[in-house]
Amino acid sequence: MEAGPADAVDEYGIPIIPDPTDSAQRKRQAIIDGALAEFLAEGYSAASMDTITSSSGVSKATIYKHFGSKERLFLAVVGGMLPRTYAGLQPCRATLAEAPDLRTALIKLTTGSARALLRPDIMLLRRLVIGEIDRFPQLGQLWYRVSYDMINGPLVEAFTEMNARGTLATPDPALAVQQLVAVTVGVLQRVRTFSPDAVIDDAELTRVVTSGVDLFLAGYAARPAG
Amino acid sequence: MEAGPADAVDEYGIPIIPDPTDSAQRKRQAIIDGALAEFLAEGYSAASMDTITSSSGVSKATIYKHFGSKERLFLAVVGGMLPRTYAGLQPCRATLAEAPDLRTALIKLTTGSARALLRPDIMLLRRLVIGEIDRFPQLGQLWYRVSYDMINGPLVEAFTEMNARGTLATPDPALAVQQLVAVTVGVLQRVRTFSPDAVIDDAELTRVVTSGVDLFLAGYAARPAG
């Protein structure tokens, strides 16, 4: 039962006949939304297809027509969520190599990443994927690939360029990126991983990120002499 | 059916009558072993009490007499495993402040921690706890507490002492410890978390740990001159 598409009309009074595919698409999205909520709340095994059926407002048979099985539904829902999670982290990447003040730029970049990745829903998704790695190794590979493409990859390029320019001195840019991320975002992530409700206010976040960037620069900033 | 305690005798031919509590204790341990294996393999929700019954060799009723419920069994088994996991990391702690070469001592300490914490079974336990944090927040708190007592706490003390001696200069020792761990063990743990089968040979481990320690010392080693 769609919400009254049978008698819907446009601004001229012309009946709107919804594209059949359109209805299916909306139901598909409703299923995805309901499934994501259920999986995040219960994990894979304890998640109930009945609950997803109720919350999405469609019948169970429809879910199975669309996704085939609980496993496929899980992969589709979680796998589809990962790219969207890291999509908002693009800015500041190519800007880095040409930033007037490297320290400020690094702090801004890591602070932004930390804010995004520490969001409760993102941490929930992260815990879910980690807990289901043995059952769904694909998701681990996907997470790794997405986070590499969105964060590590661009930073490695930026570091390499800055090495050439002489503003940075990282013998192993790939490792240096991992270290920068670990010493800023990683420190805070570790806390939130085991204590989801730990309070990390802005002052604390800034303090940790700043200290991490300074440590990084102490090791890798280009030395004026020697 | 115990393994022949009915006719067991000691070295003088005197029948050995097993303490009734002894049998219960052995069964209890068998349950714990079987449960741990099942929980690690399947996670909490998908783990089957029937499977634990089979693998432990006792009846299901006995399990419930001992532990009351699946939840309590899980908490007892996993919670009991955590301290044993970190128990082997004690050496090198107080030794640190008096080590002749700080860099070598730090590399040795972090290498040992990394070797232990990257073990496949420990990583499996870690993933299990992380995935069940929402259902069992106690385990998150316990993990945090145990790892703090075994690693961070002693290191904070050592750093504080070295600050006083002038061999180290960490404005915030607690944060410095987190950074050291993050930049050595943490970098490798992140890889193994999402790619359980990633190959990390000794050369790679040494390379990462050494680089991490050097980065740490670049920031916090006491400078000869102001």
Add this chain to the structure above:
DNA sequence: GTCTATACCAAGATAGAC
């Protein structure tokens, strides 16, 4: 494509004998 109704099975937990 979508629904209702159901098949089929495995789960956690317990009763009662010994």
Add this chain to the structure above:
DNA sequence: GTCTATCTTGGTATAGAC
């Protein structure tokens, strides 16, 4: 304390009408 046998509920997935 321990076992065998069972209760009850919920799970995933599908058959068949529209």
